[in-house]
Structures are given as C-alpha cells and as structure tokens.
Amino acid sequence: MITLHGFGENFGLPEVSPYVTKTEVHLRLAGLPYVKEASAPQFSPKGQLPWLDDDGELIADSHFIRLHLERKYAIDFDEGLGALERAQAWTIERMVENHFGWTMIHMRWLTPENFAKGPAHFFDQLPPTVQEDVRREVQGRVAENVRAVGVGRHSQAEILGLGVRSLAALSALLGDKPFLMGARPTSVDAVAFGMLAGLLTPFFDAPLRDRAMTFGNLTAYVDRMMAGVYPEFAWTPLNLPAEPAWA
Numbered sequence: 134m135i136t137l138h139g140f141g142e143n144f145g146l147p148e149v150s151p152y153v154t155k156t157e158v159h160l161r162l163a164g165l166p167y168v169k170e171a172s173a174p175q176f177s178p179k180g181q182l183p184w185l186d187d188d189g190e191l192i193a194d195s196h197f198i199r200l201h202l203e204r205k206y207a208i209d210f211d212e213g214l215g216a217l218e219r220a221q222a223w224t225i226e227r228m229v230e231n232h233f234g235w236t237m238i239h240m241r242w243l244t245p246e247n248f249a250k251g252p253a254h255f256f257d258q259l260p261p262t263v264q265e266d267v268r269r270e271v272q273g274r275v276a277e278n279v280r281a282v283g284v285g286r287h288s289q290a291e292i293l294g295l296g297v298r299s300l301a302a303l304s305a306l307l308g309d310k311p312f313l314m315g316a317r318p319t320s321v322d323a324v325a326f327g328m329l330a331g332l333l334t335p336f337f338d339a340p341l342r343d344r345a346m347t348f349g350n351l352t353a354y355v356d357r358m359m360a361g362v363y364p365e366f367a368w369t370p371l372n373l374p375a376e377p378a379w380a
C-alpha cells in the first residue's frame with residue numbers, strides 16, 4: 134500500500150504544498166491507488182514534505198518519489214518524449230522549483246497579510262504560551278532560506294519582476310498546447326500545475342497573482358489540470374467561459 138504524507142487540503146487548494154501536489158498528481162496520472170495522511174516536515178526522513186511509504190519503503194522528496202514510482206511500477210511519465218524534450222522538461226522543472234517557487238514562497242510567507250491568513254495558522258494547535266514564538270521562528274527560517282537562494286535580497290518590485298518573467302516564460306512555452314510538452318500531461322505538468330495553482334488560488338491576494346491572472350493560457354491550464362486530476366475538488370474556474378454574445 135502506498136501512503137502519501139502531505140499537508141492536506143487548505144488555502145482553497147486540494148493540497149497546500151506544491152511539492153506534495155506534484156507527487157499526488159504523479160500518483161493520479163499513473164493511476165496508482167494511495168492513501169493520504171496529514172503529516173509534518175519533522176516526521177519526514179529528509180525533514181520536508183512530501184514523503185512516501187510504499188509497503189514499508191520510505192522515500193522522501195518529490196523527485197526521488199517520481200524515480201521510485203517509475204522504477205517500481207515500470208512507468209515513464211515522459212513516455213513519447215525525445216532526449217531534447219526531456220532536457221527541456223527538466224529545465225522547466227528546475228526553473229519552476231528552484232527559482233519561481235521562491236517568489237511564491239515569498240508571497241505566502243513574507244507578505245504580512247498572506248502570512249496571517251495562511252501559514253500562520255499552521256501553528257494554531259500549539260500551546261498559546263509558545264505559539265507566537267514558534268510562528269515567528271519558523272517564519273524567520275523561511276526568510277533566511279529565501280535570502281539564501283538570492284530572491285530575498287531584492288526589493289518587492291524586483292521579486293515581482295522575477296516572478297513575472299518566469300510566468301511569461303511558462304506562458305510562451307505552453308503556447309496553445311493543452312500541456313507543457315504537448316497533447317498529454319507529462320511529469321513537468323505535475324510540477325508546473327502544483328506551483329501555478331498554489332499561486333493562483335484566490336485565497337491569497339498578491340501583485341504576483343494579479344499578474345499571473347493576465348496569462349490566459351496559464352489560468353486555463355490550471356483549470357484544465359485541476360478538472361482532470363482533482364475532479365472531486367470544488368475549484369471555481371479562473372477562466373470563466375466567456376458569456377455568449379446573445380446572453
């Protein structure tokens with residue numbers, strides 16, 4: 134039995150974490166049955182979510198979980214792609230996770246209003262005497278990480294500019310195709326969808342989200358992925374169908 138350890142539904146999303154979403158999308162694209170358990174990073178073998186328990190074998194990190202699934206279940210999420218397309222998919226994945234993702238984390242954790250309505254509540258169950266200290270300590274660690282990767286050293290306007298540049302790149306790469314690499318979803322769609330949905334959820338309000346909403350092919354892509362992968366989830370489409378002219 135496969136158990137996926139993640140955060141769970143919140144923030145208007147079927148899963149809070151873009152990385153857990155990536156793994157969950159991989160499992161769903163592969164049609165592998167799994168159960169999901171709410172966990173916390175400190176219980177993971179690598180101190181981060183997601184991690185997987187596959188019949189007693191523990192695998193942490195969404196990339197290594199992907200490799201495990203491909204090996205154990207003889208799946209190729211990138212089936213049909215040539216060497217150049219696989220290289221392009223990996224390049225997109227790294228841009229989304231190792232750069233764009235930090236602008237998203239900045240939006241959630243380091244914008245006071247979004248932190249207050251979102252991640253601050255992760256600590257609500259702690260005893261009131263320590264709650265605020267832990268909340269600020271963890272937020273401080275996130276700020277250090279965002280600074281360590283470079284993004285946190287820039288002004289708000291510069292961070293917005295970096296995020297928009299990645300959105301424009303993703304939008305150009307997607308073009309009018311249904312999925313990033315063509316007619317069917319491949320591994321990189323799990324990555325891009327997880328991060329874009331995390332940004333586009335109406336739960337958070339941010340200039341980066343406002344800018345993302347102007348990329349019509351990206352909003353339609355998130356709606357399409359959400360409907361295909363999480364049909365049970367009540368997601369209000371971002372791209373409401375245009376009113377018929379005669380309405």
Ligand SMILES: N[C@@H](CCC(=O)N[C@@H](CS)C(=O)NCC(=O)O)C(=O)O
Pocket residue numbers: 150151152153174180181182183193194195196
């Ligand atoms: N490279 C990891 C990144 C996972 C990750 O950043 N998970 C976050 C949640 S979105 C986490 O657990 N953060 C807690 C921490 O770093 O202490 C993966 O692909 O699984």
